[in-house]
Amino acid sequence: MASMDVVPVSSDHNAVQGSDQADGTKDGVSGVVEVLDLEEGEAQKSFYSKGSVIMMVIFSGLAIGSDGYNAAVIGNVELLLAILYPESLTSSIYTRLSNAFLIGMIVGMLMFGVVADQLGRKTGAVATTALLVLGIVLSTAAKGTDETGMFWMLIIARGIAGVGAGGEYPVSGAGAAEASDENKGMRKHRGFMFAMIADLSASLGYVFGGLVPLLLLLCVGQKKEKYDLVWRLSFALGLIPPVSIFWFRYKMAVSTAYRKASMRRQKVPYLLAIKRYWRPLLGASSTWFLYNWIAIPFGIFSGTITNRVNAGDSLITNLGWGVVINCFYIPGPFIGGYLSDKIGRRKTMALGFAMQAVLGFVLGGAYHKIVPIFPLFVVMYGVFLTLGEVGPGSTVVLASSESFPTAIRGQMMGLCSAISKAGAAIGTQVFIPITSGAGDQGAFLVGSAFAVLGALIAFFVIPDVGRRLEDEDENWKKYLEENGWVADWGDNETKDPRGVVINQRSS
16 A cells, blocks of 8 residues: 555644635545545545544643643652752752742743744644753753752753743643534533643643652662662653654644634734733633632642651652642542533633632631541542632633634733743742741631632633634634724645645534
8 A cells, every 4th residue: 555644633624725625525524534645646535533633632631741740840859859969959049940940831831822823833832842852851961060050950951841831831722722623522522621631631740740759769779879860760751741742743734723713923913802802811810820829738738748647757758648649639620621511611610619618618617626637637638629620720721712712812821821820939929928827727718718719700700602713713803803903814824744635524
């Protein structure tokens, strides 16, 4: 059989151009792909649309899961670095090392939101993957003329990795939303798919961020002289997901939505955009901010748990309890994803926030009675974490994606996600004085109060939007036309991978 250039494109399907449109599918099935060998002219038909969407979901999930791993692993690596370099790892170096990835993520979110809209999803996807890989390689190989020099190289490398990881949010979020819009059946389950992409994958990344160093320590017999190997391998193993998806991303095709409704390489009317979309922008960014702000108690209460079992003197037990606590995040995306498709994004987010607030007030109010019953405290605290994933954890990325038109989707998502990371940074700083003044009980009560605020914003500010992305694209076009703005819509320049021609019907 003749060789074929069969490309596992994300469901970013290219609209057929020219005479190819005349030979559309006649079997009534949406998204049939005709793969042609350009040299020998043989043709083969396969039902590609649904499979390509699923692939986009899987690979986007791997990308964001990789980001979760690389964000989480540094906290566990720092435990080893503190033992190996007690004098060089000063408080200022420790803070810079902890913040480098976060700052890089904020830069990446803002920068690649623009790249994804102006240069295309594929360009953004390839660039973010390359930067993440570069950052991980430099982190693994960090060296210096002295220990302080090594730490500075590690700080810079983590910042580079953070830029790539942060860029994944607007790139994968916009790309996955448009992929799921290619097929009516997949569009119906977009809420569940996004919960798997954006929430479950990130949660699993955090679990493996603690599990991998733990297993490596066990493999080397917990020998201190092997700690250097452990922390470098912990970084290096983070290369597996981004490297494994690089070829797929390089072979991505352009989505129908981007082909038809992008404003590629054009000036964007930001004032008009804010005037029209201020409400979803405010709702999505503030709820995402609050979600990250509330999620900070994990770092605080994991210490409470390890102290309850006298784990403070054992590095292995500390890492083990961190893995156990992170596992409580995992059930949330399944519940939240299901509810998101059944009752809508806005109601699911508000419900999760509200239930988390109720349980948080119970934990805070009866804290001193619950903590002595250690298994009860662990379970209730675990459910508290789960509820956060049921609501905002499963819906914030999707709400930030569906609410905006294709032309500015990446930039709006990038802005919302950057604001959310500011919530994480501010929450870290604010919780420290709260726990110092009011203890863990006060942190629960304050966190629950913010959950109430999140529920109110989700329910009253975030609008219900249609599931068809094309509808908002058309509304955006009409809005700009009414305001005298002329644009050249769509992408007619970018070429899809060689040999791929897609015949599809609108669904």
